[in-house]
Amino acid sequence: MTPPRGNPRGQQGSARGRGGAGLTQSRGPAQNVPAIAKHVETIGVKRPGWGTSGRPIYVTTNHFACVIPEAIIHHYDVVILPAERVFPLRFNMELIARLQNQVAPEIFTPRAVYDGRKNLFAPRELPLGDTGSKEFTFPPINEKSKPLKVRLTKVAEINPETLARFLKGQQSHDNAVLTAITALNVVIRMEPTLNPEYAFNIRSFFTNKETKDIGNGLVLWRGYFQSIRPAVGCMLINVDISTGVMYKGGNLLELCREFIGHRDPNALAPRRGFPDRERVKLQRFLTGMRVFTRNPETGLVDRSRSRIVKRLSSAGANDLTFSLRDGGQMTVAQYFLRTYKRPLRFPDVTCVEVGNGALIPLEVCEVPPGQIMRKQVPPEKTKDVLEFATKRPSARLDSIKNGLEILKWSESEYVKQFGLKVQPNVQPLQLQARVLQPPMLKYGPNSKQPTITPRDGAWNMVDKKFFRPTSIQSFAIVVFERKQRFNENDAGEMGKNLLDACRQVGIIVQDTNPSIFFANGQNGVVRELLDIGGQFSRMKKPTPPLLVVVLPEGASDIYTAVKYFGDVHTGVATQCLKSHKCKQAKSQYFANVCLKINVKLGGINTIPDPRSVAFLTDPQNPTMVMGCDTIHPAPGSEGRPSFASVVANVDSDGGKYIATSSVQESRVEMVEDLKRMTKHMITKFIDYRANFEKKQTNQAPKRIIFYRDGVSEGQFKQVLEKELPLVREACKEAGINPKITIVIVGKRHHVRFFPSPKDADRSGNCPAGTVVDSDVVHPTEFDFYLQSHGGLLGTSRPAHYSVLHDENGFSADGLQSLTFALCHVYARATRSVSIPAPVYYADIVCSRAKNHYDPEGTLNFSEESTLIGDAQTSLDNFKSRFQPLHARQAVRMYFS
Numbered sequence: 001m002t003p004p005r006g007n008p009r010g011q012q013g014s015a016r017g018r019g020g021a022g023l024t025q026s027r028g029p030a031q032n033v034p035a036i037a038k039h040v041e042t043i044g045v046k047r048p049g050w051g052t053s054g055r056p057i058y059v060t061t062n063h064f065a066c067v068i069p070e071a072i073i074h075h076y077d078v079v080i081l082p083a084e085r086v087f088p089l090r091f092n093m094e095l096i097a098r099l100q101n102q103v104a105p106e107i108f109t110p111r112a113v114y115d116g117r118k119n120l121f122a123p124r125e126l127p128l129g130d131t132g133s134k135e136f137t138f139p140p141i142n143e144k145s146k147p148l149k150v151r152l153t154k155v156a157e158i159n160p161e162t163l164a165r166f167l168k169g170q171q172s173h174d175n176a177v178l179t180a181i182t183a184l185n186v187v188i189r190m191e192p193t194l195n196p197e198y199a200f201n202i203r204s205f206f207t208n209k210e211t212k213d214i215g216n217g218l219v220l221w222r223g224y225f226q227s228i229r230p231a232v233g234c235m236l237i238n239v240d241i242s243t244g245v246m247y248k249g250g251n252l253l254e255l256c257r258e259f260i261g262h263r264d265p266n267a268l269a270p271r272r273g274f275p276d277r278e279r280v281k282l283q284r285f286l287t288g289m290r291v292f293t294r295n296p297e298t299g300l301v302d303r304s305r306s307r308i309v310k311r312l313s314s315a316g317a318n319d320l321t322f323s324l325r326d327g328g329q330m331t332v333a334q335y336f337l338r339t340y341k342r343p344l345r346f347p348d349v350t351c352v353e354v355g356n357g358a359l360i361p362l363e364v365c366e367v368p369p370g371q372i373m374r375k376q377v378p379p380e381k382t383k384d385v386l387e388f389a390t391k392r393p394s395a396r397l398d399s400i401k402n403g404l405e406i407l408k409w410s411e412s413e414y415v416k417q418f419g420l421k422v423q424p425n426v427q428p429l430q431l432q433a434r435v436l437q438p439p440m441l442k443y444g445p446n447s448k449q450p451t452i453t454p455r456d457g458a459w460n461m462v463d464k465k466f467f468r469p470t471s472i473q474s475f476a477i478v479v480f481e482r483k484q485r486f487n488e489n490d491a492g493e494m495g496k497n498l499l500d501a502c503r504q505v506g507i508i509v510q511d512t513n514p515s516i517f518f519a520n521g522q523n524g525v526v527r528e529l530l531d532i533g534g535q536f537s538r539m540k541k542p543t544p545p546l547l548v549v550v551l552p553e554g555a556s557d558i559y560t561a562v563k564y565f566g567d568v569h570t571g572v573a574t575q576c577l578k579s580h581k582c583k584q585a586k587s588q589y590f591a592n593v594c595l596k597i598n599v600k601l602g603g604i605n606t607i608p609d610p611r612s613v614a615f616l617t618d619p620q621n622p623t624m625v626m627g628c629d630t631i632h633p634a635p636g637s638e639g640r641p642s643f644a645s646v647v648a649n650v651d652s653d654g655g656k657y658i659a660t661s662s663v664q665e666s667r668v669e670m671v672e673d674l675k676r677m678t679k680h681m682i683t684k685f686i687d688y689r690a691n692f693e694k695k696q697t698n699q700a701p702k703r704i705i706f707y708r709d710g711v712s713e714g715q716f717k718q719v720l721e722k723e724l725p726l727v728r729e730a731c732k733e734a735g736i737n738p739k740i741t742i743v744i745v746g747k748r749h750h751v752r753f754f755p756s757p758k759d760a761d762r763s764g765n766c767p768a769g770t771v772v773d774s775d776v777v778h779p780t781e782f783d784f785y786l787q788s789h790g791g792l793l794g795t796s797r798p799a800h801y802s803v804l805h806d807e808n809g810f811s812a813d814g815l816q817s818l819t820f821a822l823c824h825v826y827a828r829a830t831r832s833v834s835i836p837a838p839v840y841y842a843d844i845v846c847s848r849a850k851n852h853y854d855p856e857g858t859l860n861f862s863e864e865s866t867l868i869g870d871a872q873t874s875l876d877n878f879k880s881r882f883q884p885l886h887a888r889q890a891v892r893m894y895f896s
Contacts, residue, residue, distance in 0.1 A: 036169040051812035054434030069419035073158040081149040089116040199370035206244035214384040240750035249369025253362040269348035307354035316348040376634035390794035436769035439612035439821040457768025457790030465506035470603035474511035475546035481579040501590035525561035571886030599893040607653035624701035627838030631846035643849035648681040650688035678730035739807035746800035765791030788823035
């Protein structure tokens with residue numbers, strides 16, 4: 001069955017000027033089908049039309065209209081010599097600024113813009129001679145540095161007419177269009193990037209006007225993101241607030257002392273007991289940091305030369321020796337005493353080794369403020385970052401508007417010189433959105449209300465039984481918390497409350513007197529749990545199919561071991577609870593626990609009513625919905641692999657999912673083992689329909705909807721060229737030829753929608769089901785934004801869906817409705833979620849892949865260190881020691 005195509009809407013409003021939006025601030029309902037020329041080639045699927053279903057509302061978005069230049073833009077390649085050295089972005093920007101202002105100002109009038117790496121764009125052709133290339137020499141910064149050279153070479157001319165045609169649907173998205181967009185982004189970012197008071201990364205810059213010290217040597221700065229993007233008929237500037245995590249400026253010794261949480265600086269002294277594990281942890285935190293040195297005698301900081309931290313020494317300055325040119329040896333502490341006539345205050349403390357191999361005491365190093373920490377935020381600081389970054393919609397929009405006073409595009413000399421036009425009083429764009437009708441959900445027939453319609457993205461379990469409740473013969477309670485904090489009475493009361501909750505939702509528990517065991521995580525979690533299983537055998541009781549495990553706060557290592565034991569080692573379902581949450585918890589807490597337990601043991605909590613998802617439940621066209629994701633090591637983590645996962649439904653209703661995962665090369669996004677993983681899903685789909693649902697015909701999927709998470713726009717072609725063929729090969733080997741649709745799910749973007757007060761939900765956000773598929777979307781390709789969840793804290797982020805491949809002939813309404821419905825079958829909550837459930841599950845499965853390793857083996861993911869050796873050797877070790885799911889868990893939603 002082909003989903004019906006709705007009456008499409010087309011783009012509206014006329015664009016005045018080339019690729020301009022006429023600087024119009026409000027756009028009304030559209031009327032016609034997008035006019036995309038037949039010769040235009042797209043990476044993804046051409047837009048089939050606009051969606052029409054749902055209740056119309058008007059929203060404000062964080063986009064601002066602009067008119068693109070008319071004059072030719074000249075593109076130059078930049079090479080900084082010596083080429084073998086890689087300089088920081090800030091240094092490169094300052095170097096090119098010196099080139100334009102001091103070294104060769106007569107050439108750079110008007111001035112060019114630079115991206116900090118390879119690309120320089122000029123509003124006129126630079127007089128570089130007949131060859132179009134020229135080298136410029138810079139004098140040494142100081143007596144120790146070598147002269148630097150900058151070579152400029154003209155590579156292209158950019159005609160904005162190409163971009164204007166692309167925006168109107170008359171030009172393919174080729175390299176010329178991509179380079180034009182890149183050039184305009186460099187133009188709008190040049191002014192704040194050159195400001196020495198601002199810290200910056202590629203797309204954001206940060207100011208110290210609003211900061212928060214969160215401890216551990218970290219400070220948060222408020223910043224602004226800006227990106228110029230193509231939209232329907234025009235270019236728009238997307239602006240958002242952002243958060244920068246900075247190293248705390250000041251003395252490096254103080255920062256290190258704060259990081260390890262100790263008042264005495266000598267706690268950093270190896271000879272006084274500074275643990276090697278703590279030193280390695282601190283080293284990971286500092287590696288790549290830029291520091292200046294301070295003269296111990298004068299107290300002056302030398303800012304002419306920065307040093308990059310490579311590692312920490314395993315001994316203090318008193319114990320570190322180096323060879324002198326005359327053949328003798330000297331300790332680092334002796335060197336500083338002889339050179340600066342003043343002893344070090346803390347000579348036993350570890351030193352930093354910098355880029356050139358020099359060893360420098362921490363106390364003479366200074367950390368410049370506003371230096372971005374490009375590593376994973378420590379888990380204990382995540383809450384602080386979220387609190388700082390969270391703003392209610394109205395406050396966030398106000399901050400964005402206030403940011404325009406800092407951005408000041410209309411006053412930027414670069415924006416003016418390139419002919420990019422932005423009104424001085426430009427306002428955020430207003431556009432029409434639609435609120436989709438939520439799907440009806442089915443619960444068990446014994447429920448007082450077996451069919452419900454969510455409201456504002458939420459519902460509850462009052463008077464409802466699960467659609468298919470499980471039956472539990474028995475369960476055991478295992479407590480890893482100390483008895484002083486969680487005793488036998490607490491465990492008994494918790495068990496009683498859990499049993500009551502099970503009865504409320506229809507789960508049958510035969511043994512209503514669960515056994516309680518206290519265990520010690522220090523003795524080896526797997527051994528403790530195996531011993532508990534042995535006690536059951538001695539009691540002549542069968543091993544319970546469910547272990548309810550009570551954990552102390554911060555026991556991530558115990559949690560990992562429990563999941564390894566249940567998911568991989570024995571195939572027993574495990575449900576972990578935190579002691580402080582389950583102790584004297586309310587009934588709602590245990591109802592939520594039951595949501596997880598039921599699906600872990602083979603039950604189904606709820607399904608979308610077939611009338612709401614006719615495409616998904618069509619008996620003549622079985623449909624398999626797949627979610628796929630990859631997860632990569634945190635920044636700064638070396639020698640660790642990436643993990644990939646695939647999740648898919650096996651039932652006819654889209655309520656029961658299974659998962660598989662694999663190990664692959666570090667930071668590779670394309671899923672290498674996708675063929676095997678897809679074939680596994682097809683096999684399980686057929687088995688479930690034949691053996692459990694007793695389908696006599698149409699057992700194999702005839703349609704596959706493949707939701708792919710984690711892919712950037714630059715990787716869309718790779719998905720089509722590498723992953724789609726693997727899915728096809730898997731289908732061929734399974735003997736089927738289904739119609740395949742591939743949809744990319746984007747979450748890492750800065751697009752936000754702000755409703756009027758009358759249309760907002762209780763959190764001030766757009767209502768669940770708000771969809772936008774016009775005005776701010778791609779000029780030619782099939783994409784849309786869907787805010788599928790109700791707001792809680794801060795400003796909700798809509799998911800962005802891009803259709804790369806579609807053999808099922810989806811209309812805009814058809815795919816938007818199906819996607820919204822799939823956001824309602826996430827088993828762990830009675831709320832719609834931000835992305836379709838199979839994609840959400842795939843993300844969880846990826847994060848749990850580390851649980852497939854023996855927690856007591858050499859590959860212990862709770863430790864900072866990993867295998868030593870070359871990258872391929874490490875990958876082979878990770879692959880060989882990655883253990884598959886236990887057979888019982890492979891057909892369950894163990895990841896819920």
